[in-house]
Amino acid sequence: MSKSPEKARLYVEDDLAHGLSISPSKDQMHYLMTVMRGEAGDHVLLFNGRDGEWRAAINPTGKKTCVLAVEAITRPQSASPDAWLLFAPVKKARLDFIAQKASEMGASRIWPVQTDYCQVSRVNDNRLAANAIEAAEQTERLDIAHIMDFTPLSMALDALDAEDDGRLLIWCDEDSAGMPALNAIDAMKAHPKPQKVAILIGPEGGFSETERLRLSALQNCLKVSLGPRILRADTAVIAALACYQSVWGDWPS
Amino acid sequence: MSKSPEKARLYVEDDLAHGLSISPSKDQMHYLMTVMRGEAGDHVLLFNGRDGEWRAAINPTGKKTCVLAVEAITRPQSASPDAWLLFAPVKKARLDFIAQKASEMGASRIWPVQTDYCQVSRVNDNRLAANAIEAAEQTERLDIAHIMDFTPLSMALDALDAEDDGRLLIWCDEDSAGMPALNAIDAMKAHPKPQKVAILIGPEGGFSETERLRLSALQNCLKVSLGPRILRADTAVIAALACYQSVWGDWPS
Numbered sequence: 395m396s397k398s399p400e401k402a403r404l405y406v407e408d409d410l411a412h413g414l415s416i417s418p419s420k421d422q423m424h425y426l427m428t429v430m431r432g433e434a435g436d437h438v439l440l441f442n443g444r445d446g447e448w449r450a451a452i453n454p455t456g457k458k459t460c461v462l463a464v465e466a467i468t469r470p471q472s473a474s475p476d477a478w479l480l481f482a483p484v485k486k487a488r489l490d491f492i493a494q495k496a497s498e499m500g501a502s503r504i505w506p507v508q509t510d511y512c513q514v515s516r517v518n519d520n521r522l523a524a525n526a527i528e529a530a531e532q533t534e535r536l537d538i539a540h541i542m543d544f545t546p547l548s549m550a551l552d553a554l555d556a557e558d559d560g561r562l563l564i565w566c567d568e569d570s571a572g573m574p575a576l577n578a579i580d581a582m583k584a585h586p587k588p589q590k591v592a593i594l595i596g597p598e599g600g601f602s603e604t605e606r607l608r609l610s611a612l613q614n615c616l617k618v619s620l621g622p623r624i625l626r627a628d629t630a631v632i633a634a635l636a637c638y639q640s641v642w643g644d645w646p647s
Numbered sequence: 648m649s650k651s652p653e654k655a656r657l658y659v660e661d662d663l664a665h666g667l668s669i670s671p672s673k674d675q676m677h678y679l680m681t682v683m684r685g686e687a688g689d690h691v692l693l694f695n696g697r698d699g700e701w702r703a704a705i706n707p708t709g710k711k712t713c714v715l716a717v718e719a720i721t722r723p724q725s726a727s728p729d730a731w732l733l734f735a736p737v738k739k740a741r742l743d744f745i746a747q748k749a750s751e752m753g754a755s756r757i758w759p760v761q762t763d764y765c766q767v768s769r770v771n772d773n774r775l776a777a778n779a780i781e782a783a784e785q786t787e788r789l790d791i792a793h794i795m796d797f798t799p800l801s802m803a804l805d806a807l808d809a810e811d812d813g814r815l816l817i818w819c820d821e822d823s824a825g826m827p828a829l830n831a832i833d834a835m836k837a838h839p840k841p842q843k844v845a846i847l848i849g850p851e852g853g854f855s856e857t858e859r860l861r862l863s864a865l866q867n868c869l870k871v872s873l874g875p876r877i878l879r880a881d882t883a884v885i886a887a888l889a890c891y892q893s894v895w896g897d898w899p900s
Contacts (some may be wrong), residue, residue, distance in 0.1 A: 498882050500874070533876040574899040579832055579890075620889070621753070621898040623786040629751050632882055633889035636873070640832040640890060645874040647830040 399430040399452065402438040405527045405538065410445040415453075416462040427458045439468060443538045446471040472536050475643040476590040478503040478561075479539075479635070480550055482512045482597035484627050489514070492628050493522040497529035497539045499635035500644065501593075505542040507550045511599035517544040547605060551612070554592060562588035563615040566595050566634050569606075570619040578618040578637040585616055587642055595630045652683040652705065656692040658780045658791065663698040668706075669715040680711045692721060696791045699724040725789050728896040729843040731756040731814075732792075732888070733803055735765045735850035737880050742767070744881050746775045750782035750792045752888035753897060754846075758795035760803045764852035770797040800858060804865070807845060815841035816868040819848050819887050822859075823872040831871040831890040838869055840895055848883045 402425070408416050418426060426432040432452045440462065441447045447469040450462040479501040483489050489506075496504050504526060506517045523541045530538050545553075554561060562585075570576040575584075594609075601609065609615060620633050639645050655678070661669050671679060679685040685705045693715065694700045700722040703715040732754040736742050742759075749757050757779060759770045776794045783791050798806075807814060815838075823829040828837075847862075854862065862868060873886050892898050 495882055498876060498878060499886070500876055533878065535876055577893055577898045577900040579893040579898075580900045619898065621892050621896075623751060623753055623788055625751060625786065629748055629885055632885040633752070636886035636889045637832075637893060639874050640830055643874075645830045645832075645872065646826065647833050 399426050399432040399436045399438050402426065402430060403447075403531050403534065404438060404440055405531055406440050406442050408442065410440055410442055410448045410464055412464060412466065414464045416440065416450060416464060418460070418462060423459055426452060427454070427460055432460065437465075438462065440464065441536050443536070444471060447536055469536060474500040474502045474535060474537050474539075475639070476502050476561075477635070477638055477643060478505055478592040479595070479631060480505045480507050480547075480592055481595040481627060481631060482507060482509045482547075483514050483517050483544065484598065485513060488626070488628050489517070490521065490525045492631050493525035493541075494529040495628060495632050496635065497526040497535070498533045499632055500535060500639055501539050501635060502537070503540045503542060505550060505592075506544045507547040507594075508544060509547045509597050510602035510605055511597045513597065513599075519543060548608065551608065559590065560588065560614065561590040561592055563609075563612060564591050564593045564634070564638065565609050565615055565617045566593065566620055566630055567609075567617050568596065568600060568620075568624065570617055573619060576617055576619040578620055578634065579641060581616055581618045582637065582641040591638065591642065593634050593638060595627055595634060598627055652679050652685040652689045652691050655679060655683060656694070656700075656784050656787065658784055659693050659695050661695065663693055663695055663701045663717055665717060665719065667717045669693065669703060669717060671713070671715060676712060679705060680707070680713055685713065690718075691715060693717065694789050696789070697724060700789055722789060727753040727755045727788060727790050727792075728892070729755050729814075730888070730891055730896060731758055731845040732848070732884060733758045733760050733800075733845055734848040734880060734884060735760060735762040735800075736767050736770050736797070737851065738766060741879070741881050742770070743774065743778045745884050746778035746792075746794075747782040748881060748885050749888065750779040750788070751786045752885055753788060753892055754792050754888060755790070756793045756795060758803060758845075759797045760800040760847075761797060762800045762850050763855035763858055764850045766850065766852075772796060801861065804861065812843065813841065813867065814843040814845055816862075816865060817844050817846045817887070817891065818862055818868055818870045819846065819873055819883055820870050821849060821853060821873075821877065823870055826872060829870055829872040831873055831887065832894060834869055834871045835890065835894040844891065844895065846887050846891060848880055848887060851880055
Protein backbone atom coordinates (compact mmCIF):
# COMPACT_ATOMS: atom_id res chain seq x y z
CA MET A 395 0.00 0.00 0.00
CA SER A 396 1.46 3.41 -0.88
CA LYS A 397 2.05 5.91 1.88
CA SER A 398 -0.89 8.18 2.19
CA PRO A 399 -2.71 9.61 5.16
CA GLU A 400 -5.95 9.25 3.18
CA LYS A 401 -6.57 5.85 4.74
CA ALA A 402 -5.87 7.10 8.27
CA ARG A 403 -8.72 6.83 10.71
CA LEU A 404 -8.04 8.49 14.01
CA TYR A 405 -9.78 8.57 17.36
CA VAL A 406 -9.93 12.01 18.97
CA GLU A 407 -11.54 13.21 22.18
CA ASP A 408 -12.69 16.59 20.80
CA ASP A 409 -16.21 17.26 19.59
CA LEU A 410 -16.60 16.87 15.84
CA ALA A 411 -18.69 19.21 13.70
CA HIS A 412 -18.33 21.07 10.43
CA GLY A 413 -15.82 23.90 10.63
CA LEU A 414 -14.08 22.85 13.83
CA SER A 415 -10.31 22.66 13.94
CA ILE A 416 -8.73 19.72 15.77
CA SER A 417 -5.20 19.48 17.12
CA PRO A 418 -4.00 15.90 16.76
CA SER A 419 -2.02 14.33 19.60
CA LYS A 420 1.78 14.22 19.38
CA ASP A 421 1.72 10.60 18.19
CA GLN A 422 -0.99 11.30 15.62
CA MET A 423 0.92 14.33 14.35
CA HIS A 424 4.06 12.23 13.94
CA TYR A 425 2.10 9.54 12.13
CA LEU A 426 0.38 11.97 9.77
CA MET A 427 3.25 14.29 8.93
CA THR A 428 6.37 12.12 9.26
CA VAL A 429 5.27 8.51 8.69
CA MET A 430 2.56 9.22 6.13
CA ARG A 431 4.09 12.44 4.76
CA GLY A 432 0.80 14.31 4.87
CA GLU A 433 0.42 17.46 2.80
CA ALA A 434 -2.03 20.35 2.67
CA GLY A 435 -5.33 19.08 1.31
CA ASP A 436 -4.83 15.42 2.25
CA HIS A 437 -7.76 14.04 4.17
CA VAL A 438 -8.13 11.78 7.17
CA LEU A 439 -11.14 10.31 8.98
CA LEU A 440 -11.88 11.22 12.59
CA PHE A 441 -14.25 9.73 15.16
CA ASN A 442 -14.78 10.32 18.86
CA GLY A 443 -17.33 7.70 19.85
CA ARG A 444 -20.15 10.29 19.97
CA ASP A 445 -20.48 12.33 16.79
CA GLY A 446 -20.04 9.81 13.98
CA GLU A 447 -17.15 9.73 11.55
CA TRP A 448 -15.91 12.93 9.85
CA ARG A 449 -13.60 13.77 7.02
CA ALA A 450 -10.99 16.35 7.93
CA ALA A 451 -8.34 18.11 5.86
CA ILE A 452 -4.72 18.38 6.92
CA ASN A 453 -3.65 21.99 7.40
CA PRO A 454 0.12 22.08 7.91
CA THR A 455 1.22 24.63 10.52
CA GLY A 456 4.92 23.83 10.16
CA LYS A 457 7.11 21.22 8.54
CA LYS A 458 5.99 18.48 10.88
CA THR A 459 2.93 19.94 12.54
CA CYS A 460 -0.66 20.42 11.47
CA VAL A 461 -4.23 20.97 12.53
CA LEU A 462 -7.18 19.07 11.10
CA ALA A 463 -10.08 21.02 9.60
CA VAL A 464 -13.33 19.06 10.05
CA GLU A 465 -15.31 19.19 6.80
CA ALA A 466 -18.13 16.68 6.41
CA ILE A 467 -19.67 13.70 8.17
CA THR A 468 -19.01 10.40 6.42
CA ARG A 469 -20.96 8.04 8.71
CA PRO A 470 -23.51 8.74 11.43
CA GLN A 471 -22.75 7.53 14.95
CA SER A 472 -23.61 3.91 15.68
CA ALA A 473 -23.13 1.83 18.79
CA SER A 474 -21.82 -1.70 19.11
CA PRO A 475 -24.23 -4.21 20.68
CA ASP A 476 -24.36 -4.01 24.46
CA ALA A 477 -21.94 -6.87 25.07
CA TRP A 478 -19.45 -6.75 27.88
CA LEU A 479 -16.39 -8.94 28.00
CA LEU A 480 -15.28 -10.10 31.45
CA PHE A 481 -12.02 -12.00 31.42
CA ALA A 482 -9.20 -13.09 33.71
CA PRO A 483 -6.16 -11.19 32.45
CA VAL A 484 -3.07 -12.99 31.23
CA LYS A 485 0.50 -11.79 30.85
CA LYS A 486 1.57 -8.72 28.92
CA ALA A 487 1.65 -9.27 25.16
CA ARG A 488 -1.38 -11.50 25.21
CA LEU A 489 -3.24 -9.04 27.42
CA ASP A 490 -2.64 -6.30 24.83
CA PHE A 491 -3.87 -8.75 22.30
CA ILE A 492 -7.09 -9.49 24.19
CA ALA A 493 -7.89 -5.77 24.38
CA GLN A 494 -7.26 -5.40 20.63
CA LYS A 495 -9.28 -8.44 19.67
CA ALA A 496 -12.20 -7.69 21.98
CA SER A 497 -12.33 -4.21 20.45
CA GLU A 498 -12.11 -5.63 16.93
CA MET A 499 -14.92 -8.07 17.66
CA GLY A 500 -17.15 -5.27 18.93
CA ALA A 501 -17.21 -5.68 22.73
CA SER A 502 -18.81 -2.61 24.31
CA ARG A 503 -16.99 -2.96 27.64
CA ILE A 504 -13.70 -4.66 28.46
CA TRP A 505 -13.55 -5.71 32.07
CA PRO A 506 -10.55 -7.56 33.51
CA VAL A 507 -11.64 -9.61 36.52
CA GLN A 508 -9.48 -11.26 39.14
CA THR A 509 -10.28 -14.92 39.60
CA ASP A 510 -8.81 -17.41 42.05
CA TYR A 511 -6.46 -18.90 39.45
CA CYS A 512 -5.65 -15.63 37.70
CA GLN A 513 -2.02 -15.24 36.57
CA VAL A 514 -1.63 -11.52 37.14
CA SER A 515 -2.22 -9.17 40.03
CA ARG A 516 -2.08 -5.76 38.32
CA VAL A 517 -3.48 -4.45 35.06
CA ASN A 518 -2.50 -1.22 33.31
CA ASP A 519 -5.83 0.37 32.33
CA ASN A 520 -4.22 2.98 30.10
CA ARG A 521 -2.46 0.31 28.12
CA LEU A 522 -5.68 -1.66 27.69
CA ALA A 523 -7.42 1.52 26.52
CA ALA A 524 -4.65 2.37 24.04
CA ASN A 525 -4.89 -1.11 22.55
CA ALA A 526 -8.68 -0.96 22.34
CA ILE A 527 -8.56 2.47 20.65
CA GLU A 528 -5.95 1.41 18.11
CA ALA A 529 -8.05 -1.62 17.18
CA ALA A 530 -11.19 0.53 16.90
CA GLU A 531 -9.34 2.83 14.47
CA GLN A 532 -8.40 -0.12 12.28
CA THR A 533 -11.62 -2.07 12.48
CA GLU A 534 -13.77 0.93 11.53
CA ARG A 535 -16.07 0.76 14.51
CA LEU A 536 -17.39 4.15 15.56
CA ASP A 537 -17.50 3.63 19.30
CA ILE A 538 -14.77 2.75 21.75
CA ALA A 539 -14.96 -0.13 24.19
CA HIS A 540 -15.16 1.15 27.74
CA ILE A 541 -12.28 -0.14 29.86
CA MET A 542 -13.12 -1.05 33.45
CA ASP A 543 -10.77 -1.27 36.42
CA PHE A 544 -9.39 -4.68 37.36
CA THR A 545 -12.01 -6.02 39.79
CA PRO A 546 -12.39 -9.25 41.77
CA LEU A 547 -14.81 -11.55 39.96
CA SER A 548 -17.10 -11.75 43.00
CA MET A 549 -17.47 -7.94 43.04
CA ALA A 550 -18.11 -7.83 39.30
CA LEU A 551 -20.84 -10.45 39.74
CA ASP A 552 -22.29 -8.44 42.66
CA ALA A 553 -22.38 -5.39 40.38
CA LEU A 554 -24.20 -7.36 37.68
CA ASP A 555 -26.71 -8.63 40.28
CA ALA A 556 -27.25 -5.13 41.64
CA GLU A 557 -27.97 -3.64 38.21
CA ASP A 558 -30.87 -6.07 37.79
CA ASP A 559 -31.43 -4.98 34.21
CA GLY A 560 -31.72 -8.38 32.61
CA ARG A 561 -28.12 -8.57 31.41
CA LEU A 562 -27.46 -12.22 30.59
CA LEU A 563 -24.14 -13.65 31.75
CA ILE A 564 -22.73 -15.96 29.08
CA TRP A 565 -20.36 -18.21 30.99
CA CYS A 566 -17.82 -19.85 28.69
CA ASP A 567 -17.07 -22.93 30.73
CA GLU A 568 -14.17 -25.09 29.61
CA ASP A 569 -15.49 -27.92 31.81
CA SER A 570 -18.59 -28.14 29.60
CA ALA A 571 -16.64 -29.32 26.59
CA GLY A 572 -18.42 -32.64 26.14
CA MET A 573 -22.01 -31.48 26.51
CA PRO A 574 -23.98 -31.12 23.28
CA ALA A 575 -26.65 -28.85 24.73
CA LEU A 576 -23.95 -26.33 25.56
CA ASN A 577 -22.45 -25.82 22.08
CA ALA A 578 -22.27 -22.01 22.19
CA ILE A 579 -24.28 -21.46 19.02
CA ASP A 580 -26.95 -24.05 19.84
CA ALA A 581 -27.29 -22.78 23.40
CA MET A 582 -27.76 -19.17 22.24
CA LYS A 583 -30.18 -20.13 19.48
CA ALA A 584 -32.30 -22.05 22.05
CA HIS A 585 -32.39 -19.11 24.49
CA PRO A 586 -34.60 -16.02 24.18
CA LYS A 587 -32.59 -13.14 22.75
CA PRO A 588 -31.31 -10.87 25.53
CA GLN A 589 -30.88 -7.13 25.08
CA LYS A 590 -27.63 -7.07 27.00
CA VAL A 591 -24.99 -9.65 27.73
CA ALA A 592 -21.76 -10.07 29.67
CA ILE A 593 -19.48 -12.75 28.28
CA LEU A 594 -17.22 -14.37 30.88
CA ILE A 595 -13.96 -16.05 29.82
CA GLY A 596 -12.09 -17.82 32.60
CA PRO A 597 -8.36 -18.00 33.28
CA GLU A 598 -6.32 -20.70 31.60
CA GLY A 599 -6.25 -22.63 34.89
CA GLY A 600 -10.07 -22.70 34.99
CA PHE A 601 -12.45 -21.48 37.68
CA SER A 602 -12.13 -22.56 41.33
CA GLU A 603 -14.79 -24.67 43.00
CA THR A 604 -16.04 -21.63 44.94
CA GLU A 605 -16.32 -19.63 41.73
CA ARG A 606 -18.11 -22.47 39.96
CA LEU A 607 -20.65 -22.70 42.78
CA ARG A 608 -21.33 -18.97 42.65
CA LEU A 609 -21.67 -18.98 38.84
CA SER A 610 -23.89 -22.08 38.85
CA ALA A 611 -26.25 -20.42 41.32
CA LEU A 612 -26.77 -17.31 39.18
CA GLN A 613 -30.31 -16.82 37.88
CA ASN A 614 -29.57 -15.10 34.61
CA CYS A 615 -26.67 -17.14 33.32
CA LEU A 616 -26.19 -19.23 30.19
CA LYS A 617 -23.38 -21.77 30.35
CA VAL A 618 -21.81 -22.45 26.96
CA SER A 619 -18.96 -24.50 25.56
CA LEU A 620 -16.40 -23.40 22.98
CA GLY A 621 -15.68 -26.95 21.86
CA PRO A 622 -13.47 -29.87 22.84
CA ARG A 623 -10.04 -28.26 22.48
CA ILE A 624 -8.40 -26.31 25.29
CA LEU A 625 -8.32 -22.71 24.06
CA ARG A 626 -5.97 -20.03 25.26
CA ALA A 627 -7.79 -17.06 26.77
CA ASP A 628 -7.19 -14.78 23.77
CA THR A 629 -8.54 -17.39 21.34
CA ALA A 630 -11.58 -18.00 23.55
CA VAL A 631 -12.33 -14.24 23.57
CA ILE A 632 -12.51 -14.12 19.77
CA ALA A 633 -14.42 -17.40 19.44
CA ALA A 634 -17.01 -16.40 22.05
CA LEU A 635 -17.53 -12.93 20.56
CA ALA A 636 -17.86 -14.41 17.05
CA CYS A 637 -20.62 -16.75 18.26
CA TYR A 638 -22.37 -13.93 20.12
CA GLN A 639 -22.15 -11.36 17.31
CA SER A 640 -23.42 -13.86 14.78
CA VAL A 641 -26.43 -15.06 16.79
CA TRP A 642 -27.43 -12.04 18.90
CA GLY A 643 -25.11 -9.21 17.95
CA ASP A 644 -24.67 -7.07 14.87
CA TRP A 645 -23.83 -9.58 12.16
CA PRO A 646 -26.85 -9.01 9.94
CA SER A 647 -29.39 -11.88 9.92
CA MET B 648 1.44 -23.54 38.71
CA SER B 649 4.32 -25.44 40.32
CA LYS B 650 7.10 -26.69 38.11
CA SER B 651 6.40 -30.26 37.15
CA PRO B 652 6.79 -32.17 33.92
CA GLU B 653 3.55 -34.02 34.79
CA LYS B 654 1.56 -31.52 32.76
CA ALA B 655 3.86 -31.71 29.76
CA ARG B 656 2.33 -32.99 26.56
CA LEU B 657 4.85 -33.52 23.80
CA TYR B 658 4.62 -34.29 20.12
CA VAL B 659 7.07 -36.95 18.90
CA GLU B 660 7.57 -38.53 15.50
CA ASP B 661 8.33 -42.03 16.81
CA ASP B 662 5.77 -44.80 16.97
CA LEU B 663 4.10 -45.11 20.36
CA ALA B 664 3.30 -48.45 22.00
CA HIS B 665 3.72 -50.08 25.41
CA GLY B 666 7.33 -50.79 26.27
CA LEU B 667 8.96 -48.55 23.66
CA SER B 668 11.66 -46.14 24.67
CA ILE B 669 11.62 -42.66 23.12
CA SER B 670 14.49 -40.18 22.89
CA PRO B 671 13.12 -36.67 23.22
CA SER B 672 14.50 -33.93 20.96
CA LYS B 673 17.16 -31.61 22.31
CA ASP B 674 14.58 -28.89 23.03
CA GLN B 675 12.22 -31.33 24.71
CA MET B 676 15.07 -32.73 26.80
CA HIS B 677 16.01 -29.22 27.93
CA TYR B 678 12.40 -28.47 28.77
CA LEU B 679 11.87 -31.67 30.75
CA MET B 680 15.14 -31.86 32.64
CA THR B 681 16.24 -28.25 33.05
CA VAL B 682 13.09 -26.11 32.89
CA MET B 683 10.72 -28.57 34.57
CA ARG B 684 13.38 -30.35 36.64
CA GLY B 685 12.11 -33.81 35.75
CA GLU B 686 13.12 -36.74 37.94
CA ALA B 687 12.99 -40.52 37.62
CA GLY B 688 9.39 -41.66 37.78
CA ASP B 689 7.83 -38.34 36.66
CA HIS B 690 5.40 -38.80 33.80
CA VAL B 691 4.67 -36.91 30.60
CA LEU B 692 2.12 -37.37 27.84
CA LEU B 693 3.21 -38.16 24.28
CA PHE B 694 1.35 -38.13 20.96
CA ASN B 695 2.44 -38.53 17.35
CA GLY B 696 -0.73 -37.89 15.38
CA ARG B 697 -1.22 -41.63 14.69
CA ASP B 698 -1.20 -43.78 17.82
CA GLY B 699 -3.25 -41.80 20.34
CA GLU B 700 -1.88 -40.25 23.53
CA TRP B 701 0.43 -42.23 25.83
CA ARG B 702 1.78 -41.79 29.32
CA ALA B 703 5.53 -42.17 29.49
CA ALA B 704 7.94 -42.19 32.44
CA ILE B 705 11.11 -40.13 32.56
CA ASN B 706 14.23 -42.29 32.83
CA PRO B 707 17.22 -40.04 33.48
CA THR B 708 20.34 -41.11 31.63
CA GLY B 709 22.51 -38.28 32.96
CA LYS B 710 22.05 -35.06 34.90
CA LYS B 711 20.28 -33.32 32.06
CA THR B 712 19.39 -36.17 29.72
CA CYS B 713 16.71 -38.80 29.71
CA VAL B 714 14.71 -41.29 27.67
CA LEU B 715 10.97 -41.71 27.94
CA ALA B 716 9.54 -45.16 28.68
CA VAL B 717 6.11 -45.51 27.07
CA GLU B 718 3.73 -47.12 29.56
CA ALA B 719 0.02 -46.89 28.80
CA ILE B 720 -2.39 -45.29 26.37
CA THR B 721 -4.41 -42.43 27.88
CA ARG B 722 -6.58 -41.50 24.86
CA PRO B 723 -7.23 -43.32 21.57
CA GLN B 724 -6.31 -41.52 18.36
CA SER B 725 -8.91 -39.08 17.02
CA ALA B 726 -8.85 -36.84 14.00
CA SER B 727 -9.92 -33.21 13.72
CA PRO B 728 -12.75 -32.51 11.25
CA ASP B 729 -11.56 -32.36 7.64
CA ALA B 730 -11.33 -28.57 7.51
CA TRP B 731 -8.54 -26.87 5.62
CA LEU B 732 -7.57 -23.27 6.20
CA LEU B 733 -6.43 -21.32 3.15
CA PHE B 734 -5.17 -17.85 3.99
CA ALA B 735 -3.07 -15.05 2.56
CA PRO B 736 -0.06 -14.85 4.88
CA VAL B 737 0.76 -11.69 6.80
CA LYS B 738 3.99 -10.54 8.35
CA LYS B 739 6.05 -12.53 10.83
CA ALA B 740 4.66 -12.43 14.36
CA ARG B 741 1.08 -12.49 13.14
CA LEU B 742 1.87 -15.33 10.75
CA ASP B 743 3.17 -17.41 13.67
CA PHE B 744 0.01 -16.46 15.43
CA ILE B 745 -2.23 -17.63 12.59
CA ALA B 746 -0.51 -21.04 12.57
CA GLN B 747 -0.96 -21.34 16.33
CA LYS B 748 -4.58 -20.27 16.31
CA ALA B 749 -5.59 -22.38 13.30
CA SER B 750 -4.06 -25.37 15.09
CA GLU B 751 -5.80 -24.48 18.34
CA MET B 752 -9.14 -24.18 16.54
CA GLY B 753 -8.69 -27.62 14.94
CA ALA B 754 -7.84 -26.91 11.28
CA SER B 755 -6.67 -30.14 9.62
CA ARG B 756 -4.53 -28.41 7.01
CA ILE B 757 -2.88 -24.99 7.05
CA TRP B 758 -2.30 -23.68 3.56
CA PRO B 759 -0.77 -20.25 2.92
CA VAL B 760 -1.90 -18.97 -0.48
CA GLN B 761 -0.49 -16.09 -2.49
CA THR B 762 -3.16 -13.63 -3.53
CA ASP B 763 -2.83 -10.51 -5.67
CA TYR B 764 -2.82 -8.19 -2.65
CA CYS B 765 -0.76 -10.48 -0.41
CA GLN B 766 1.80 -8.70 1.81
CA VAL B 767 4.51 -11.36 1.78
CA SER B 768 6.37 -13.25 -0.89
CA ARG B 769 8.01 -16.05 1.13
CA VAL B 770 6.79 -18.27 3.93
CA ASN B 771 8.93 -20.43 6.22
CA ASP B 772 7.13 -23.80 6.31
CA ASN B 773 9.20 -25.13 9.20
CA ARG B 774 8.30 -22.17 11.30
CA LEU B 775 4.60 -22.60 10.53
CA ALA B 776 4.88 -26.28 11.45
CA ALA B 777 6.68 -25.55 14.72
CA ASN B 778 3.95 -23.10 15.69
CA ALA B 779 1.18 -25.54 14.75
CA ILE B 780 2.82 -28.34 16.76
CA GLU B 781 3.35 -26.20 19.83
CA ALA B 782 -0.32 -25.18 19.76
CA ALA B 783 -1.42 -28.81 19.29
CA GLU B 784 0.59 -29.77 22.40
CA GLN B 785 -1.16 -27.10 24.44
CA THR B 786 -4.65 -27.47 23.08
CA GLU B 787 -4.72 -31.25 23.65
CA ARG B 788 -5.62 -32.19 20.12
CA LEU B 789 -4.22 -35.56 19.05
CA ASP B 790 -3.45 -34.82 15.42
CA ILE B 791 -1.23 -32.19 13.83
CA ALA B 792 -2.37 -29.77 11.18
CA HIS B 793 -0.67 -30.54 7.89
CA ILE B 794 1.33 -27.53 6.61
CA MET B 795 1.22 -26.95 2.86
CA ASP B 796 3.74 -25.05 0.76
CA PHE B 797 2.99 -21.42 -0.08
CA THR B 798 0.98 -21.68 -3.32
CA PRO B 799 -0.63 -19.14 -5.65
CA LEU B 800 -4.37 -18.98 -4.91
CA SER B 801 -5.25 -19.90 -8.50
CA MET B 802 -3.21 -23.10 -8.25
CA ALA B 803 -4.74 -23.99 -4.89
CA LEU B 804 -8.20 -23.53 -6.42
CA ASP B 805 -7.17 -25.67 -9.41
CA ALA B 806 -6.10 -28.39 -6.97
CA LEU B 807 -9.46 -28.20 -5.17
CA ASP B 808 -11.26 -28.45 -8.53
CA ALA B 809 -9.14 -31.39 -9.62
CA GLU B 810 -9.82 -33.37 -6.44
CA ASP B 811 -13.54 -33.24 -7.17
CA ASP B 812 -14.38 -34.84 -3.83
CA GLY B 813 -17.13 -32.51 -2.76
CA ARG B 814 -14.98 -30.29 -0.55
CA LEU B 815 -16.93 -27.10 0.04
CA LEU B 816 -15.00 -23.84 -0.18
CA ILE B 817 -16.17 -21.44 2.52
CA TRP B 818 -15.20 -18.04 1.20
CA CYS B 819 -15.03 -15.45 3.97
CA ASP B 820 -15.70 -12.35 1.96
CA GLU B 821 -15.22 -9.00 3.65
CA ASP B 822 -17.24 -7.33 0.89
CA SER B 823 -20.33 -9.26 2.01
CA ALA B 824 -20.52 -7.46 5.33
CA GLY B 825 -23.96 -6.00 4.89
CA MET B 826 -25.80 -9.01 3.55
CA PRO B 827 -28.02 -10.83 6.06
CA ALA B 828 -28.16 -14.11 4.12
CA LEU B 829 -24.39 -14.36 4.38
CA ASN B 830 -24.06 -14.22 8.17
CA ALA B 831 -21.58 -17.11 8.54
CA ILE B 832 -23.68 -19.10 11.00
CA ASP B 833 -26.97 -18.57 9.13
CA ALA B 834 -25.37 -19.41 5.79
CA MET B 835 -23.89 -22.66 7.12
CA LYS B 836 -27.11 -23.65 8.89
CA ALA B 837 -29.03 -23.14 5.62
CA HIS B 838 -26.59 -25.27 3.59
CA PRO B 839 -26.45 -29.09 3.53
CA LYS B 840 -23.67 -30.30 5.80
CA PRO B 841 -20.50 -31.02 3.79
CA GLN B 842 -18.06 -33.78 4.76
CA LYS B 843 -15.04 -31.66 3.92
CA VAL B 844 -14.43 -27.94 3.77
CA ALA B 845 -11.71 -25.46 2.87
CA ILE B 846 -12.07 -22.10 4.61
CA LEU B 847 -10.60 -19.18 2.67
CA ILE B 848 -9.53 -16.00 4.49
CA GLY B 849 -8.40 -13.17 2.25
CA PRO B 850 -5.56 -10.71 2.70
CA GLU B 851 -6.17 -7.52 4.63
CA GLY B 852 -6.31 -5.61 1.33
CA GLY B 853 -9.12 -7.85 0.06
CA PHE B 854 -9.32 -9.97 -3.08
CA SER B 855 -8.60 -8.53 -6.53
CA GLU B 856 -11.33 -8.30 -9.15
CA THR B 857 -9.82 -11.24 -11.04
CA GLU B 858 -9.82 -13.34 -7.88
CA ARG B 859 -13.39 -12.36 -7.06
CA LEU B 860 -14.54 -13.40 -10.52
CA ARG B 861 -12.85 -16.78 -10.21
CA LEU B 862 -14.24 -17.38 -6.73
CA SER B 863 -17.73 -16.27 -7.73
CA ALA B 864 -17.73 -18.76 -10.62
CA LEU B 865 -16.89 -21.76 -8.41
CA GLN B 866 -19.61 -24.40 -8.19
CA ASN B 867 -19.02 -25.68 -4.70
CA CYS B 868 -18.48 -22.44 -2.83
CA LEU B 869 -20.34 -20.85 0.07
CA LYS B 870 -19.77 -17.12 0.51
CA VAL B 871 -20.05 -15.99 4.12
CA SER B 872 -19.61 -12.79 6.09
CA LEU B 873 -17.86 -12.40 9.44
CA GLY B 874 -19.79 -9.27 10.35
CA PRO B 875 -19.63 -5.53 9.78
CA ARG B 876 -16.25 -4.75 11.31
CA ILE B 877 -13.01 -5.02 9.36
CA LEU B 878 -11.16 -7.94 10.93
CA ARG B 879 -7.44 -8.52 10.80
CA ALA B 880 -6.52 -11.81 9.14
CA ASP B 881 -5.61 -13.55 12.40
CA THR B 882 -8.92 -12.57 14.00
CA ALA B 883 -10.86 -13.69 10.93
CA VAL B 884 -9.15 -17.11 11.08
CA ILE B 885 -10.36 -17.72 14.63
CA ALA B 886 -13.85 -16.31 14.02
CA ALA B 887 -14.36 -18.40 10.87
CA LEU B 888 -13.10 -21.61 12.48
CA ALA B 889 -15.31 -21.01 15.54
CA CYS B 890 -18.37 -20.69 13.31
CA TYR B 891 -17.40 -23.78 11.32
CA GLN B 892 -16.54 -25.99 14.31
CA SER B 893 -19.76 -25.03 16.06
CA VAL B 894 -22.09 -25.70 13.12
CA TRP B 895 -20.36 -28.45 11.13
CA GLY B 896 -17.22 -29.39 13.03
CA ASP B 897 -16.56 -31.13 16.31
CA TRP B 898 -18.25 -28.93 18.87
CA PRO B 899 -20.85 -31.44 20.11
CA SER B 900 -24.43 -30.71 19.10
